[in-house]
Amino acid sequence: MKSVKNIQKITKAMKMVAASKLRAVQGRAENSRGLWQPFTALLGDNPSIDVKKSVVVTLSSDKGLCGGINSTVVKVSRALYKLNAGPEKDVKFVIVGEKAKAIMFRDSKNDISLTVTELNKNPLNYAQVSVLADDILKNVEFDALRIVYNKFHSVVAFLPTVATVLSPEIIEKESEVGGKLGELDSYEIEGGETKGEILQNLAEFQFSCVMFNAVLENACSEMGARMSAMDSSSRNAGEMLDRLTLTYNRTRQASITTELIEIISGASALEAAK
Amino acid sequence: MLRQASRLISRSVTAASSKSVTARAFSTELPSTIDSTFVESWKKVAPNMDPPQTPSSFMKPRPSTASSIPTKLTVNFVLPYASELSGKEVDMVIIPATTGQMGVLPGHVPTIAELKPGIMSVHEGTDIKKYFVSSGFAFLHANSVADIIAVEAVPLENIDASQVQKGLAEFTQKLASASTDLEKAEAQIGVEVHSAMNAALSG
Numbered sequence: 001m002k003s004v005k006n007i008q009k010i011t012k013a014m015k016m017v018a019a020s021k022l023r024a025v026q027g028r029a030e031n032s033r034g035l036w037q038p039f040t041a042l043l044g045d046n047p048s049i050d051v052k053k054s055v056v057v058t059l060s061s062d063k064g065l066c067g068g069i070n071s072t073v074v075k076v077s078r079a080l081y082k083l084n085a086g087p088e089k090d091v092k093f094v095i096v097g098e099k100a101k102a103i104m105f106r107d108s109k110n111d112i113s114l115t116v117t118e119l120n121k122n123p124l125n126y127a128q129v130s131v132l133a134d135d136i137l138k139n140v141e142f143d144a145l146r147i148v149y150n151k152f153h154s155v156v157a158f159l160p161t162v163a164t165v166l167s168p169e170i171i172e173k174e175s176e177v178g179g180k181l182g183e184l185d186s187y188e189i190e191g192g193e194t195k196g197e198i199l200q201n202l203a204e205f206q207f208s209c210v211m212f213n214a215v216l217e218n219a220c221s222e223m224g225a226r227m228s229a230m231d232s233s234s235r236n237a238g239e240m241l242d243r244l245t246l247t248y249n250r251t252r253q254a255s256i257t258t259e260l261i262e263i264i265s266g267a268s269a270l271e272a273a274k
Numbered sequence: 275m276l277r278q279a280s281r282l283i284s285r286s287v288t289a290a291s292s293k294s295v296t297a298r299a300f301s302t303e304l305p306s307t308i309d310s311t312f313v314e315s316w317k318k319v320a321p322n323m324d325p326p327q328t329p330s331s332f333m334k335p336r337p338s339t340a341s342s343i344p345t346k347l348t349v350n351f352v353l354p355y356a357s358e359l360s361g362k363e364v365d366m367v368i369i370p371a372t373t374g375q376m377g378v379l380p381g382h383v384p385t386i387a388e389l390k391p392g393i394m395s396v397h398e399g400t401d402i403k404k405y406f407v408s409s410g411f412a413f414l415h416a417n418s419v420a421d422i423i424a425v426e427a428v429p430l431e432n433i434d435a436s437q438v439q440k441g442l443a444e445f446t447q448k449l450a451s452a453s454t455d456l457e458k459a460e461a462q463i464g465v466e467v468h469s470a471m472n473a474a475l476s477g
Contacts, residue, residue, distance in 0.1 A: 033332075034352040034360060047312040079316065082320070126355070159327045190376065198386060
């Protein structure tokens, strides 16, 4: 019983910690939501785009005890892999976070090109995320980057989301073909020598902005999920404690009653013998 | 096949954007409009799982291009840590593009401009608000919406002149004593930003 009480204290404490961390990150995540919108307004959102080399960037947490969010992200990544794999098509993973690394290592070890851990050790800021984005861009060849993360909808709802960032070559190809990106051709380019150069900078900037927002949202979702997981486990511990207390009292009373019976029967036996 | 895919994408995305739901953190209903090609192909691979959301379902739909030039420009000025201006209606914006200061009025030709460190000013009637932006991009759309994304921006009032001078001297010295290419590049950037800030304060 003592151990259950201790567990309850620990989970309650973890819930408080997660709640306070959530309050801190939530503000920043909501402020960063405006960051990727101009890019989506300009370049459109093409999750179903068909490209040769896709890279799936899976964002997850380093610590556990946060409910099911990491497994949903991994499931979505695996499904994206199946969606985009095929003859002549290549899908690679970039994994951010210990938890996804542990799960993905088991079956997709050959397809993982880069893993990043301990991202959340220091408070997140844009410079750090842009360095990370730079690393990914340098080391991984891609036509389309699909970033999978948990979007923070509310304290109890986290929606797995996939954001697609296209490489500059694909953007040019798509804008020539027509469709949503066809309007891109009508935009004048200011600065830079060629359209290709600007598109390159644009794609890199877009990636770092989208990553920044995704990482913040994922951190929020992690805190929120941890809060609700810890909340349910402390409630669970409380119920268990109640049940154990009742059983304890009943057993105690039963043993007292047994003792009394023995004494009384012993006494009445002596009486009867006299 | 790619041509087909992009045609399908354009059809489904236009359909999605015309009925997309504004779902912010405070609404209780979940966003429900996604690219239908994606949903279909998802269902084939993972029939038991709900398809993931995509960013377009979280965005407010953009106004379509008006036939006549609107009177006001709608400005969205975003930074990584905040949305400075969001949907603000102004008369004119002057942005520091790499090709020089560029004035943007409603009905401007659609443009993608890369920004260099400099002053951005927002004109609303007689009200002018000046910001020093580090760098970023500006998208000017046909529907008189201007999206300005900067990595860092401060209102001019908050810049300390003495710090700027100190920084300028420091970076000029670093540039002179730089040995590797990386150091030279970093020092060069420092000098450019500080001299731009200097010019902004004095100009």
